[in-house]
Amino acid sequence: xxxxxxxxxxxxxxCFKNIVDTEVLGGMLEKYNVRIVSSYExxxxxxxxxxxxxxxxxxxxxxxxxxxIEKIETGETKxxxxxxxxxxxxxxxxxxxxxxxxxxxGVNDLDQLAHLIAEGKKTEYKNKNLFLYDDTHNRIIxxxxxxxxxxxxxxxNMQCSFCAIPQIRGPFRSxxxxxxxxxxxxxxxxxxxxINLISQNSTYFGKDRGAKSQLPELxxxxxxxxxxxxxxxxxxPEEVTDEISAAFSYPTIIPYFDxxxxxxxxxxxKRMNRGGxxxxxxxxxxxxxxxxREAVIRxxxxxxxxxxTNAEFEELLEFAEKAKIERFGVxxxxxxxxxxxxxxxxKNPQEVITARKEALMxxxxxxxxxxxxxxxxxxQDFLPQGPSPWDGHSTIGRIKSQAPETxxxxxxxxxxxxxxxxxxxxxxxxxxxxxxxxxx
Numbered sequence: 001x002x003x004x005x006x007x008x009x010x011x012x013x014x015c016f017k018n019i020v021d022t023e024v025l026g027g028m029l030e031k032y033n034v035r036i037v038s039s040y041e042x043x044x045x046x047x048x049x050x051x052x053x054x055x056x057x058x059x060x061x062x063x064x065x066x067x068x069i070e071k072i073e074t075g076e077t078k079x080x081x082x083x084x085x086x087x088x089x090x091x092x093x094x095x096x097x098x099x100x101x102x103x104x105x106g107v108n109d110l111d112q113l114a115h116l117i118a119e120g121k122k123t124e125y126k127n128k129n130l131f132l133y134d135d136t137h138n139r140i141i142x143x144x145x146x147x148x149x150x151x152x153x154x155x156x157n158m159q160c161s162f163c164a165i166p167q168i169r170g171p172f173r174s175x176x177x178x179x180x181x182x183x184x185x186x187x188x189x190x191x192x193x194x195i196n197l198i199s200q201n202s203t204y205f206g207k208d209r210g211a212k213s214q215l216p217e218l219x220x221x222x223x224x225x226x227x228x229x230x231x232x233x234x235x236x237p238e239e240v241t242d243e244i245s246a247a248f249s250y251p252t253i254i255p256y257f258d259x260x261x262x263x264x265x266x267x268x269x270k271r272m273n274r275g276g277x278x279x280x281x282x283x284x285x286x287x288x289x290x291x292x293r294e295a296v297i298r299x300x301x302x303x304x305x306x307x308x309t310n311a312e313f314e315e316l317l318e319f320a321e322k323a324k325i326e327r328f329g330v331x332x333x334x335x336x337x338x339x340x341x342x343x344x345x346x347k348n349p350q351e352v353i354t355a356r357k358e359a360l361m362x363x364x365x366x367x368x369x370x371x372x373x374x375x376x377x378x379x380q381d382f383l384p385q386g387p388s389p390w391d392g393h394s395t396i397g398r399i400k401s402q403a404p405e406t407x408x409x410x411x412x413x414x415x416x417x418x419x420x421x422x423x424x425x426x427x428x429x430x431x432x433x434x435x436x437x438x439x440x
Contacts, residue, residue, distance in 0.1 A: 006034045006118065009043040009077075011064050012142065014051025016198045016233070016404070018084060019142060020151045022049045024133045025083070025110050026140035032118030036140055045079045045102075045117055046071060050086030052168060054334035061086045069100045081105065081117055085168045091125060107131060107169060130155070130170050135182035144385045146420035147194040147404060148187055152180055152218065153208075156200040158236065160262075161273045161340030162302060162333065165200055174206050177218050184222055193422045194229040194383055195222070196404060202232055203239035213239070216247035223250035228381065228422045229400055233258045237284060238275035245288060254400050255292035259284070260300040264319040265312040268305060273340060278319050285323050296371075296401040297325045303360055304333040304353030306344035313356050320363045326371040327407050330360045365432075372430040375401075382425040382437065385409075387416040399425075399435065408433025 008029055012022040025047070026036050037043050046068040051057040061084075071077045081103035087094055088106035095104050102122060105113045108131045116123060132154045141148065153174040156166050184195055197218075199205065206214025215232075222230055230252050235244070237259045248255050263269050266277040288295050301316060320328065332353040335342055384397040388411055395416040396409050411434060412425055425437035 006045070006120075007037045007041075007043040008034050008045040008047055008117065009037050009039045009041060010047050010049065010142070011039060011068070012049045013061055013064065014049070014053065014057060014085065016149050016196065017151055017200070018049050018051060020133070020139070020149050020198070021084065021107070021110070023139035023142055024137050025049075025114060026142075027138035028111055028114035029117060030138065030140065032114055034114075034118050042076050044077065045081060046077045047081045047083070047117070050082055050084035052084070052086035052089040053164065054331065054336065056334070058086055058090075065094075065098055065101065069098065072100060079103075079117075079120070081113070083107070083110075083113060087125075088127075088168050089164060130173065132173055132175060134175055134179040135186070143404075144420060145190070146192055146383060146385075146422070147196065148192055149196045149198050149404075150180060150183055150187075151175075151199060152197050152202065152205055153199040157204070158201060159273055159340075161271060161344075162262075162305065162336065164336050164339055167338060169200065172201065172204055172208050174204075174208050174214070177206075177214060177221055180218060181221050181225070184225055184227075188225050188227060191421075193227065193420065194231065195227050196231045196233060197222075198233045200234065201236045201239075202234050203236045203244060213241070213244060216243050219247040219250050219253050223252050225252075227252050229254050229383070231256050231400075231403060233403065235259055237261055237281060240284060242287075245291060248292065255288075255295040256298065256401065256403065257288055257295060258298045258403070262300065262302050263305065263308075263312075264316050265308075268308055268312050271307060271341070271344065272302075272305065278315060281319065282323060285325070294401075296327065297323075298403065298407070299325050299328040300331060301328060301360060302331050302333055303356040304348040306333070306341055306348070307346040308333075308348060308356075317360060317363060320360060320367070324367055324370065325364075326367060326401070328364050328367070329406070330357050330364065332357045368433065369430075371401075372435060375427050375435075376429060378427050379440065380410075380425055380427055380437065381422050382410060382412060382439075383422050384412070384416060384420055399427075399437075402435075408435065410435040410437055412437050412439055414439050 050061040068080045079102040083105035155170040155172045157172045231254045264278040380399040384395050388394040388396050395412045424440045427437045429436045
């Protein structure tokens with residue numbers, strides 16, 4: 001088969017960082033004359049970018065692999081390739097259980113993976129070269145044409161006891177500021193309105209090259225490019241310095257602080273191999289709110305961690321309510337092998353974890369409702385994403401306080417006309433995560 005006739009479709013699971021990896025691999029495949037098609041079309045290859053972070057993600061990945069292999073049997077595709085976090089973490093197990101998959105790869109050596117798919121060859125995954133893309137890599141675009149993600153670093157050195165990311169992705173390594181600015185500049189020329197900077201730990205950016213974070217310098221540089229919005233995701237709260245916080249005042253940088261506290265009990269955080277606590281976290285939140293009147297704080301918490309007592313959970317509930325965090329997600333503890341927490345005693349029963357998750361999510365819903373009430377009547381910048389799936393007379397998009405896929409949507413009362421430029425709206429109401437507005 002000639003290379004120009006080969007087609008491939010993607011199933012991308014997991015986080016924003018995986019979306020970037022999917023787009024980079026897609027760009028590599030196009031260099032080899034492989035045509036990328038929609039997942040709704042039959043293709044020669046189905047390529048699954050897997051997530052292996054927690055149990056639910058692993059189960060979703062297994063289901064997608066089974067569905068793809070079934071398409072080989074029905075003739076809807078010829079080949080299946082799997083890569084990403086799940087296959088990096090469980091490579092040998094997946095090889096033994098999914099023999100009909102043509103290629104089972106990991107997270108590294110992506111150019112070799114693209115070459116194998118293009119040539120229809122098989123080889124063993126060597127996991128030799130830690131991968132970190134840069135501005136020289138072309139990417140396909142799978143998002144709307146006005147918003148995209150830029151991965152500023154890869155890997156993590158934190159060694160949180162509940163997390164398998166360091167063993168999957170390897171040690172922390174940053175891209176250069178110059179490389180990031182070149183990539184962002186290319187998106188500006190393509191008229192992207194919004195850029196989302198992502199990594200496992202954005203506060204650590206540049207510290208692999210020196211003692212001090214280079215994040216303030218990066219935000220200063222990217223603020224000069226003239227985007228309508230630049231959002232930074234995943235700040236390690238313990239490492240947010242005054243200098244990092246002050247960098248959010250640069251033009252176009254959204255005062256959106258993504259701070260995954262995970263918990264607030266000092267004793268429990270110590271078992272998580274994390275810092276912070278109720279007092280320190282509240283001090284950080286207060287400082288942010290004093291500096292930025294329109295600050296929005298996003299966080300995540302883990303409930304049911306081994307040994308979490310009723311008193312520690314009550315402390316978390318009290319903190320979540322007192323801190324008035326606008327948006328936070330809650331994860332039930334997932335017992336992951338080869339992590340420090342896996343060896344800990346006093347595991348909480350699943351029913352306790354579920355009940356605690358529901359109780360904390362109630363506060364999350366209350367906080368979000370208070371925030372949405374506060375912005376009624378305000379004027380906001382609106383990023384359109386497409387026509388409403390519920391009617392043909394309105395447009396779905398996001399305001400700046402809504403990060404992609406995590407913070408709900410805003411619906412504006414006029415038809416979408418294939419114009420992806422940001423415009424002003426007035427907030428008129430809300431229902432749960434959906435905010436409503438009208439164009440000015």
